[in-house]
Amino acid sequence: MQHIISVLVENKPRVLARVASLFARRGYNIESLAVGPTQDPAISRITLVVNGNEDILEQITKQLYKLIEVIKVGDFTNTSYVDRELALIKVNAPATVRGEVAQIAEIFRARIVDIEEKSLTVEVTGTPDKIDALEQLLRKYGIIEMTRTGRIALARGSKSL
Amino acid sequence: MKMKGAQILIELLKQEGVEVVFGYPGGAVIDIYDVLFETPEIQHVLVRHEQGAAHAADGYARSTGKVGVCMATSGPGATNLVTGLATAYMDSVPVVAITGQVGTPLIGKDSFQEADITGITMPITKHNFLVTRVEDLATVVREAFYIASTGRPGPVVIDIPKDVQQKMTEFVLPEKIRIPGYKPTYRGHVKQIALAASAIMNARRPLLYVGGGVVSSGASPHLVELAEKADIPVVHTLMGKGAFPESHRLSLGMLGMHGTYWANKAVMSCDLLIAVGARFDDRVTGRIDSFAPHAEIIHIDIDPAEIGKNVKADIPIVGDARMVLAELVKRIESKTNPEWWQEIEGFRNAYRPVYKAGEGKLMPNYVIQVIYEKTHGENTILVTDVGQHQMWAAQVYRCEKPRTWISSGGLGTMGYGLPASIGAQIGNPDKRVVLVSGDGSIFMKIQELVTAVNYCLPIKIFVMNNSYLGMVRQWQGCLYKGRYSCTRLKNPDLVTLARAFGAEGLAVEREEDLESTIEKALSVKDKPVLVDCRVAEEENVLPFVPPGKSLDEMILG
Numbered sequence: 001m002q003h004i005i006s007v008l009v010e011n012k013p014r015v016l017a018r019v020a021s022l023f024a025r026r027g028y029n030i031e032s033l034a035v036g037p038t039q040d041p042a043i044s045r046i047t048l049v050v051n052g053n054e055d056i057l058e059q060i061t062k063q064l065y066k067l068i069e070v071i072k073v074g075d076f077t078n079t080s081y082v083d084r085e086l087a088l089i090k091v092n093a094p095a096t097v098r099g100e101v102a103q104i105a106e107i108f109r110a111r112i113v114d115i116e117e118k119s120l121t122v123e124v125t126g127t128p129d130k131i132d133a134l135e136q137l138l139r140k141y142g143i144i145e146m147t148r149t150g151r152i153a154l155a156r157g158s159k160s161l
Numbered sequence: 162m163k164m165k166g167a168q169i170l171i172e173l174l175k176q177e178g179v180e181v182v183f184g185y186p187g188g189a190v191i192d193i194y195d196v197l198f199e200t201p202e203i204q205h206v207l208v209r210h211e212q213g214a215a216h217a218a219d220g221y222a223r224s225t226g227k228v229g230v231c232m233a234t235s236g237p238g239a240t241n242l243v244t245g246l247a248t249a250y251m252d253s254v255p256v257v258a259i260t261g262q263v264g265t266p267l268i269g270k271d272s273f274q275e276a277d278i279t280g281i282t283m284p285i286t287k288h289n290f291l292v293t294r295v296e297d298l299a300t301v302v303r304e305a306f307y308i309a310s311t312g313r314p315g316p317v318v319i320d321i322p323k324d325v326q327q328k329m330t331e332f333v334l335p336e337k338i339r340i341p342g343y344k345p346t347y348r349g350h351v352k353q354i355a356l357a358a359s360a361i362m363n364a365r366r367p368l369l370y371v372g373g374g375v376v377s378s379g380a381s382p383h384l385v386e387l388a389e390k391a392d393i394p395v396v397h398t399l400m401g402k403g404a405f406p407e408s409h410r411l412s413l414g415m416l417g418m419h420g421t422y423w424a425n426k427a428v429m430s431c432d433l434l435i436a437v438g439a440r441f442d443d444r445v446t447g448r449i450d451s452f453a454p455h456a457e458i459i460h461i462d463i464d465p466a467e468i469g470k471n472v473k474a475d476i477p478i479v480g481d482a483r484m485v486l487a488e489l490v491k492r493i494e495s496k497t498n499p500e501w502w503q504e505i506e507g508f509r510n511a512y513r514p515v516y517k518a519g520e521g522k523l524m525p526n527y528v529i530q531v532i533y534e535k536t537h538g539e540n541t542i543l544v545t546d547v548g549q550h551q552m553w554a555a556q557v558y559r560c561e562k563p564r565t566w567i568s569s570g571g572l573g574t575m576g577y578g579l580p581a582s583i584g585a586q587i588g589n590p591d592k593r594v595v596l597v598s599g600d601g602s603i604f605m606k607i608q609e610l611v612t613a614v615n616y617c618l619p620i621k622i623f624v625m626n627n628s629y630l631g632m633v634r635q636w637q638g639c640l641y642k643g644r645y646s647c648t649r650l651k652n653p654d655l656v657t658l659a660r661a662f663g664a665e666g667l668a669v670e671r672e673e674d675l676e677s678t679i680e681k682a683l684s685v686k687d688k689p690v691l692v693d694c695r696v697a698e699e700e701n702v703l704p705f706v707p708p709g710k711s712l713d714e715m716i717l718g
């Protein structure tokens with residue numbers, strides 16, 4: 001089962017390496033990983049999407065807590081949360097199909113953020129499913145390159161991790 | 162007051178109560194050594210290889226309960242520490258390793274003698290630091306000692322670039338330590354302890370399974386109290402030797418791959434297993450899904466990640482073994498388990514290990530038996546290397562007190578014994594340090610015999626010389642059709658060798674000379690003595706639970 005885990009860490013060098021090395025060493029699989037600052041400059045948030053059953057998740061959580069610089073670990077499974085991912089997709093779009101591509105983008109509430117004679121770049125935000133679906137539709141025009149951020153998430157409501 | 166980084170480091174070591182540093186100098190730590198030159202409060206023990214420094218710091222820590230400190234230069238000096246750090250990590254030993262690093266402007270440029278030691282040691286340390294600003298140094302040293310010695314202890318590396326050692330800064334004593342993500346739990350959950358107490362009261366066949374955590378937390382007195390009050394037999398791991406007095410009527414000895422027959426049988430029959438400071442290692446459990454099949458499991462450990470890692474605990478208790486056991490004892494009534502003991506007597510009578518009188522040959526377990534008779538007591542620390550001799554020592558040499566048994570369990574590091582003995586002897590100058598080693602293991606760190614000679618350490622080294630990498634040979638014999646691939650050893654004469662080093666060298670080949678040779682060795686007071694015990698070559702350690710088999714599938718002989 002897929003889990004989204006949020007990890008608050010001290011904003012220090014090598015913290016990310018410690019987390020990544022822990023996953024590699026213990027054989028846990030990371031589907032995606034996103035890291036960035038929080039409202040407190042001393043603290044960063046790492047959002048991990050991992051696969052595993054309850055026992056594995058419990059081990060992952062406990063092992064993360066063993067890292068000295070990990071402050072808090074939360075699993076969003078079985079809670080109410082919002083999660084988002086962002087993708088940039090650069091797609092072949094000569095004049096003949098540009099309208100079509102733009103239309104598809106619009107249906108997905110994606111924005112066109114760069115345009116050039118033969119291509120355009122689409123920015124899309126949403127759940128991974130939505131991004132997958134858009135990617136699927138754009139494939140037939142030829143995707144030149146694309147990048148995804150990995151998922152980030154926050155709990156719904158006023159409480160925090 | 163303005164001070165150089167190197168001075169701040171030494172000042173902080175003094176503040177932490179460090180009395181001895183095991184190390185080896187080099188270009189990237191020369192500034193620290195320069196300060197040590199004028200620091201009589203701290204003894205520096207010069208080893209002959211940095212791995213020896215790490216093992217010595219580890220042996221010092223295990224035998225004294227204090228933090229062991231080692232030091233090495235950047236690059237090769239630091240990488241030589243790695244095996245020692247991994248050894249300490251696997252057995253949860255508080256060690257602080259100080260490494261020099263190339264100057265900060267040179268980091269990341271593949272500079273001369275640069276190695277990313279914080280990167281390299283990430284998975285084998287509890288934590289590590291690269292100090293990039295001299296202003297941070299004092300706080301880092303404080304935190305390093307705090308992290309190494311609290312919670313589940315472990316090694317911590319402080320990597321200090323050369324320019325940080327040289328830079329001047331205002332020296333301010335760090336205030337209270339504040340590590341937001343590090344708060345070990347010491348006190349067990351009251352409700353869980355109550356559950357454990359009632360499980361113990363209800364159990365008919367309870368069994369205590371105790372490990373190194375009992376030793377490191379100082380829980381032994383409470384353990385004895387608990388076992389006696391509720392009449393519970395005790396089995397220990399290799400790391401748990403000395404946690405519970407082995408001559409106590411409630412002790413069943415060691416469990417696991419080379420455990421006693423009755424200890425393993427008791428595990429397979431108990432209805433309640435109380436694990437204290439033990440981590441269900443595969444060498445202990447054998448086939449995990451058939452381990453303690455009838456038992457409810459109470460698991461007491463300071464490291465939450467150990468609970469549920471290998472087996473599911475019915476009553477998990479996160480906390481310090483000493484505090485939890487102290488609470489637990491209060492909550493149980495005196496009881497006895499006569500039927501259970503009758504069953505255990507049955508196990509004891511079903512199999513008696515026989516000492517095969519040697520047909521003129523010296524039997525290794527008999528040698529250790531005589532060493533035991535001649536040396537055991539509160540004042541003796543027994544250190545081992547890794548292999549068959551280690552297991553025979555574990556089986557035969559009974560330990561009554563914590564911190565009197567020192568052996569590399571988790572990593573199983575051949576070569577650990579001699580440098581660890583040095584650390585133990587330096588930390589306990591009035592005690593007798595006895596090392597049981599093998600002819601393979603001793604050569605892994607033989608250069609440290611120089612250190613032992615230089616510092617006049619009267620370590621008694623008994624090499625069980627079987628001309629084999631015996632433990633591997635045993636596996637080849639039992640599991641690989643007797644194909645002894647590359648396990649035969651051709652050794653030089655150990656007596657001549659010991660003497661060349663400036664140590665005393667003795668040899669014994671016949672049973673009738675054993676006692677007198679051991680006595681002679683024990684009389685050497687001002688230098689190490691190495692006794693070449695030329696034992697029977699192809700003896701096997703029994704019982705033997707082959708890997709992957711269940712504990713009741715012991716090979717008995």
Ligand SMILES: Cc1ncc(C[n+]2csc(CCOP(=O)(O)OP(=O)(O)O)c2C)c(N)n1
Nearest residue numbers: 548549550573575599600601602630631632
């Ligand atoms: C550094 C290291 N290398 C290899 C091994 C694998 N190993 C385990 S026991 C053993 C043989 C040890 O030989 P010896 O010291 O002579 O002890 P014996 O088993 O003969 O008593 C070996 C090679 C190890 N544990 N450590």
Ligand SMILES: [Mg+2]
Nearest residue numbers: 599600629631
């Ligand atoms: Mg041998």
